[in-house]
Amino acid sequence: MGETVQKPTVPEQAGAPAVESTAKREPLLEVDHVTLRFGGVVALNDVNFTLYKGEILGLIGPNGAGKTTCFNAMTGIYQPSEGEIRFRGERITGKKKHHITKMGMARTFQNIRLFPEMTALENIQVGADAHHKTSVLSALFRLPRHRREERDGLEKAERLLEFVGIPHRMHDAARNLSYGEQRRLEIARALATDPVLLCLDEPAAGFNPAEKEELLQLIRKIRDQGITVLLIEHDMRLVMGVTDRIVVLEFGKKIADGLPAEVREDHRVIAAYLGVPDDDAA
Amino acid sequence: MTSVREWIYSGRHAVGERWHNAPRWMRWAVIAAVIVFFYALPNREFYQWLGPIPTTGSNFGQVLFTISIYVLLAVGLNIVVGFAGLLDLGYFGFFAVGAYTVAVLTSPSSDLKTLWPWLLALPVALVLTMISGVMLGTPTLRLRGDYLAIVTLGFAEMIRVAATSSEFLKGQRGFNQIPHPPGSYSDGKPIFGVLDPRPYYWLVLTLIILVVIGVRNLNRSRVGRAWISIREDEDAAQLMGVPTFKFKLWAFASGAFIGGLAGALFAGKQNFVSSQNLELLNSIIILAAVILGGSGNIVGAIVGGGLVAYMIERFRGIEFFGVELYEYRFMFFGLVLVVMMIFRPQGLIPNRRRAAEFKDRRKEVIVGG
Amino acid sequence: MNFNALFSDFGGYTITGLTVGAIYALVALGYTLVYGVLRLINFAHSEVFIAGAFAAIWGWAALGLDRDSVASGFGSIMLYLLVGALIAAVASAGTATVVERVAYRPLRKRNAPPLAFLITAIGASIAIAEAFGIYTRRLPVGAPTIVKPDLVLFEVAGTEVTMVQVLVIVSALAMMVALDLFINRSRIGRGIRAVAQDQNTAALMGINKDRIILVVFIIGGVMAGVAGMLYDIRIGTLTYSVGFLLGLKAFTAAVLGGIGNLRGALVGGLLLGLVENYASALFGANWKDLVAFVVLVVLLMFRPTGLLGESLGRARA
Numbered sequence: 002m003g004e005t006v007q008k009p010t011v012p013e014q015a016g017a018p019a020v021e022s023t024a025k026r027e028p029l030l031e032v033d034h035v036t037l038r039f040g041g042v043v044a045l046n047d048v049n050f051t052l053y054k055g056e057i058l059g060l061i062g063p064n065g066a067g068k069t070t071c072f073n074a075m076t077g078i079y080q081p082s083e084g085e086i087r088f089r090g091e092r093i094t095g096k097k098k099h100h101i102t103k104m105g106m107a108r109t110f111q112n113i114r115l116f117p118e119m120t121a122l123e124n125i126q127v128g129a130d131a132h133h134k135t136s137v138l139s140a141l142f143r144l145p146r147h148r149r150e151e152r153d154g155l156e157k158a159e160r161l162l163e164f165v166g167i168p169h170r171m172h173d174a175a176r177n178l179s180y181g182e183q184r185r186l187e188i189a190r191a192l193a194t195d196p197v198l199l200c201l202d203e204p205a206a207g208f209n210p211a212e213k214e215e216l217l218q219l220i221r222k223i224r225d226q227g228i229t230v231l232l233i234e235h236d237m238r239l240v241m242g243v244t245d246r247i248v249v250l251e252f253g254k255k256i257a258d259g260l261p262a263e264v265r266e267d268h269r270v271i272a273a274y275l276g277v278p279d280d281d282a283a
Numbered sequence: 284m285t286s287v288r289e290w291i292y293s294g295r296h297a298v299g300e301r302w303h304n305a306p307r308w309m310r311w312a313v314i315a316a317v318i319v320f321f322y323a324l325p326n327r328e329f330y331q332w333l334g335p336i337p338t339t340g341s342n343f344g345q346v347l348f349t350i351s352i353y354v355l356l357a358v359g360l361n362i363v364v365g366f367a368g369l370l371d372l373g374y375f376g377f378f379a380v381g382a383y384t385v386a387v388l389t390s391p392s393s394d395l396k397t398l399w400p401w402l403l404a405l406p407v408a409l410v411l412t413m414i415s416g417v418m419l420g421t422p423t424l425r426l427r428g429d430y431l432a433i434v435t436l437g438f439a440e441m442i443r444v445a446a447t448s449s450e451f452l453k454g455q456r457g458f459n460q461i462p463h464p465p466g467s468y469s470d471g472k473p474i475f476g477v478l479d480p481r482p483y484y485w486l487v488l489t490l491i492i493l494v495v496i497g498v499r500n501l502n503r504s505r506v507g508r509a510w511i512s513i514r515e516d517e518d519a520a521q522l523m524g525v526p527t528f529k530f531k532l533w534a535f536a537s538g539a540f541i542g543g544l545a546g547a548l549f550a551g552k553q554n555f556v557s558s559q560n561l562e563l564l565n566s567i568i569i570l571a572a573v574i575l576g577g578s579g580n581i582v583g584a585i586v587g588g589g590l591v592a593y594m595i596e597r598f599r600g601i602e603f604f605g606v607e608l609y610e611y612r613f614m615f616f617g618l619v620l621v622v623m624m625i626f627r628p629q630g631l632i633p634n635r636r637r638a639a640e641f642k643d644r645r646k647e648v649i650v651g652g
Numbered sequence: 653m654n655f656n657a658l659f660s661d662f663g664g665y666t667i668t669g670l671t672v673g674a675i676y677a678l679v680a681l682g683y684t685l686v687y688g689v690l691r692l693i694n695f696a697h698s699e700v701f702i703a704g705a706f707a708a709i710w711g712w713a714a715l716g717l718d719r720d721s722v723a724s725g726f727g728s729i730m731l732y733l734l735v736g737a738l739i740a741a742v743a744s745a746g747t748a749t750v751v752e753r754v755a756y757r758p759l760r761k762r763n764a765p766p767l768a769f770l771i772t773a774i775g776a777s778i779a780i781a782e783a784f785g786i787y788t789r790r791l792p793v794g795a796p797t798i799v800k801p802d803l804v805l806f807e808v809a810g811t812e813v814t815m816v817q818v819l820v821i822v823s824a825l826a827m828m829v830a831l832d833l834f835i836n837r838s839r840i841g842r843g844i845r846a847v848a849q850d851q852n853t854a855a856l857m858g859i860n861k862d863r864i865i866l867v868v869f870i871i872g873g874v875m876a877g878v879a880g881m882l883y884d885i886r887i888g889t890l891t892y893s894v895g896f897l898l899g900l901k902a903f904t905a906a907v908l909g910g911i912g913n914l915r916g917a918l919v920g921g922l923l924l925g926l927v928e929n930y931a932s933a934l935f936g937a938n939w940k941d942l943v944a945f946v947v948l949v950v951l952l953m954f955r956p957t958g959l960l961g962e963s964l965g966r967a968r969a
Binding site: 126 | 497500501504505508509511512515516519520521522524533
């Protein structure tokens, strides 16, 4: 489990590694030499990295780098053409989506996919239902075990609403929540599935700086609960401020993998984002 | 114009609000009164106070029985279309399977010559109908919504073909002398006889209440939530751990169960089942009932089923351009579907979810300005 | 399985299969076009077909031909065929337009969910079919004999081929070739392919989406109308309810060939016609209708993209 880090005052250093030695790090999600082709396009080219338990890993890269493709492959939506992806030691290729969720991986979406007609509470309850064991028939007859699971799910949902900071919106339809509240609700819903790994797809898109700061705190709170976090983000301050490690993709290839401070100075990363003067383009 | 609509909405909305703010005992009292009303309805002494509403001239008890069968079917289809969002255009096929199973097992004209009593044939009919629902659903529920619709349409058509051309199912000749449900009064006379339709009506009414309770239980559980999540965003639901295929199949099976139940009850009363009285276009009527009442909500299905059935019975005997209005019923309800989709797709009785939405928007207007 | 029956008249079943398949193909075009552009199964298309078929018969009646009349003379036969086709095409296209404008358009403007479209479609289909049914008192309507059904044109490998059969197959092929050229060469055809691939981008490129959709419905209607007239020629009587089953089979044909794929509609239609007829020889005529349903379910389970693959955008197979 990730050791808790002392929160430094300077945002750039918040991403100090959660583990001291690599020997103690437990791999959680392994992207093993994955190549992914869509027809003639090679979206991911021999991408290889590991996500360790307890850390906050950032996945960045310029537009078109393959971040979303990689993210989708890691969450089981795309199947790699070559290589494999292992979660908690097991291959997730070909597994049904709801199985992957039950294995402990949850995600949010870039373009928010809440259930619009359901209330905030109900949205989270759907997430909590993922681990319900009682059958349809016991729901039909309202057997005691079912009622107990319902009650537990309800309590969990209420707790999660508090955790993400929107308890007052419990009974409001999801479509009526503000943009920021919806993003937080999505995170709460994902947390309700009791994940070991939480994957956030551009969670700060559309946020102002104050909201981004709140998100940053929330992500740290989540990691403090013992949940590993994978993050795609464009906002460099956020990424530098919250992640322990960063993987950088460009044109489907991994070009850097390391601590935020290292990656920030890496000339290949700088070149990828800012470009290189023509005569240097070797 | 807008103000009139708003006034109507606010009126209906006010009723809805008063209902939900009312103390529990009051709501139960109203429900109890409504239930008592419906049980008392077929008694002549009671309904003659209702004036022209009962279809005088024809046997009101019989009419009530027919209406209650439609209501049961609407509640069943509502689970499939309204809750899970699966467009089943051949729902009446399940009714047919239920009725035919009872017929084949109990009627002396059946090739099987098993001559079972109705009560014994009933569970077999229910199980067989559920199996047919699962068999239909398993290959088709993974398909896109429109493909599912057309396959269910084909399913109903195939049942029709099988019923008319298969020797075993006796086409138009049908099965007669199907026995009635069991039970007799203290003087030995059977409760479910040929002359009095009221016990049949009461039986169906009781079953409707039980089914509604069951559906309500399912709705308030993970099953109901799963159905709504599938309807609203199936992919997201899967990613949140909902086993969508399993729940879609359960919706189908539940709907099939109810359809088969209605069919078995119908056979037990009618004593005669043939391809004539199993007009599969009735699937459209039941769909119209669900849409008209408000798909996705139990009260809407009940009201829709009752309204549609009542209208059809009212159509009998009235002429329109030389043709009995009853003949127009399929065309009429086809048009109802089109009109409803354009003007009021949420149905006459929108469910609380949508009403709450409407409420929020109005609050925002007042506050924000 | 009665192999004897099949092989003793293999040629006969083949020709019949191709003939009925040609009609399926024409109707399938309407389904495939609308699906390619709108992602919608236009259930009302079967009634568009019926409208054309009835219009041809009533048109001929207006010209003085009733169910017992027999046309004669090459010139007048040609005339009747053309007039019949024209009236049918207009009636069908008109019906299709009305359905689009009244039933589908309002829903498109409101961004209604797909379920709403399907419900409207089936409602419209039933309403129109029933309207015809009530008008004809649910009795079959006889068509005049424009082309004598027993008029043999030539023989091929021991099988007789009648004028009617040749007429149906050739007309259908001709119309499909014309359509194929139109989609691939004309500006509107390009617009159709663009809208089929990406509605919003096409609109941004200045293509009038609503007009394209209307054109698509009209084209489908014209095809179905001609199919209706050919049906009258071939079968000789028309009942209001045949649209439903024929529509179901035509849709199956569209899926078989690859929904959204025009050439696929042709292939699918002909293939389905053949398979159906061979099956009726093998299993008996009663179960013929079941064939299409079984084909549909098997297709959707194992190869929903059909034989030639889905694509209106890439009008080539």
